[in-house]
Amino acid sequence: MVTWPGDPQVHIEACSRIADGDPANVSQLSLGLHTGTHVDPPYHFDDQGMTADQLALDVLIGRAWVCDIEAERDVGVTHLQGSVPPGAIRLLLKTRNSLLWRHEAREFTPDFVALSEKAALWIVQRGIRLLGVDYLSLERPESAAHPVHHTLLKAGVVVVEGLDLSSLASGWYNFYCLPLKVAHGDGAPARAVAIGPLK
Numbered sequence: 001m002v003t004w005p006g007d008p009q010v011h012i013e014a015c016s017r018i019a020d021g022d023p024a025n026v027s028q029l030s031l032g033l034h035t036g037t038h039v040d041p042p043y044h045f046d047d048q049g050m051t052a053d054q055l056a057l058d059v060l061i062g063r064a065w066v067c068d069i070e071a072e073r074d075v076g077v078t079h080l081q082g083s084v085p086p087g088a089i090r091l092l093l094k095t096r097n098s099l100l101w102r103h104e105a106r107e108f109t110p111d112f113v114a115l116s117e118k119a120a121l122w123i124v125q126r127g128i129r130l131l132g133v134d135y136l137s138l139e140r141p142e143s144a145a146h147p148v149h150h151t152l153l154k155a156g157v158v159v160v161e162g163l164d165l166s167s168l169a170s171g172w173y174n175f176y177c178l179p180l181k182v183a184h185g186d187g188a189p190a191r192a193v194a195i196g197p198l199k
Helices: 097-104 117-125 147-154
Strands: 013-015 026-028 038-040 060-067 092-093 130-133 158-161 172-180 190-196
Touching: 038 172, 092 172, 117 147, 130 172, 147 158
Parallel strands: 060 092, 092 130, 130 158
Antiparallel strands: 013 026, 038 158, 038 190, 060 172, 172 190
């Protein structure tokens, strides 16, 4: 599967197999904490921040607004204004990135649609508590200072990256995101499900 450049690759190794005379099938999984669909807690960019095992489930579960955005490079404030309804505290951004999952791209795509710093500040000011994006990061690979992550995570916004939103239209959904409860985790792989759209 696609991983962020420099992150650990995914390895699944058979430890025992019934076919080999063992009593059960057992495998070992090795992967980075920011692999596939995953959650970024504040600790990802702040040594004093909350870790993955400290995240409140009430932020990770509830009604979420899926916003289908046509942005060529960056999601800006103009894309969000008028597209996000009042009262939305969970926001999932669907962009052209979702086509990468539909086409099962195997190589990392560096020119994915990212979030602008001004849009991140707008999200914080709107009181949004969870932001989900449809690629492995909400910020560009060349962004060495990581201002978008810092803006969101310092404000306590939970970031969910690597969502496959390809089959969803804009609207309200019941969103369930359950990250692995990794002790002191700077990230956590997660199973995320959106049910809807709601009427």
